[in-house]
Amino acid sequence: MKAEKDKVVSIVYELEVDDGENGKEFYERVDKSQPFAFLFGANNILPKLEEAIEGKAVGDTFEVFIDFENGYGDYEENKKVYVSKSAFKENGKKNLELLKVGKVVTMEDDKGNPMRGEILKIDYKGVLMDFNFPLAGYDLYFKGEVIDIRDAEQEEIDHGHVHGPGGHAH
Known part of the structure; x- marks a missing residue:
């Protein structure tokens, strides 16, 4: 079975990031104890990452460089804003x-x-918050392996994402 549209693909990977100033740095590891599963072709992962996985079979490895423009975009200073402290109230x-x-x-x-x-x-002034995605402005280096591929259930296809063991409630 190959990684293609309407398949649930599970991968493990290491991700390094580069902000253009400090060189590559380790960011995240996803291992076989908790692989990352996604519905292929449903726009659930970065398009360039999905391209690198397309057509792969279980046991195949992948490596892909994704520049910030094709990743999470540039870091935008205007996404740092003050929010009123009153926005953090519960029950008054x-x-x-x-x-x-x-x-x-x-x-x-x-x-x-x-x-x-x-x-x-x-x-x-209030609460200064940063609404940039955590990896905005970073180039990404993924290195990983496809560890499982299965046919997606119709409900997963209809919902556009993978459901865990035992189904999924909305």
Whole structure:
């Protein structure tokens, strides 16, 4: 079986990143104890990574360089914004667990879409948050192996993503 549209592909990999200033640095390892599974052809991974895996079989390896423009884009200073401290209230009280520098929280934009933001600073102006993707501005170097391929279930195809063992509830 080959990695192609409507197949669930499981991979292991090592990812190194390069910000253009400090050279390559180790970022992440996904190993066989918890492989990364995705629905091929459903736009669930970076297109260049999917291209590198396309047509591979179980046991095949891959290596791919993805520049920042084809990865997560450039780092944008305008995605660092102040948010009112009142946005961190639950039941009318400040949620002190959320208000910590370095904490990553999910917020919503004005259309209700989820946005991941990291708290950079808390001061009299409010909470300075960075809404850039963590790997924005980095070139990516993936090296990995395909460890499993299976036919996707119709429900996975309909939903556009992989379901874990025992199914998936929305």
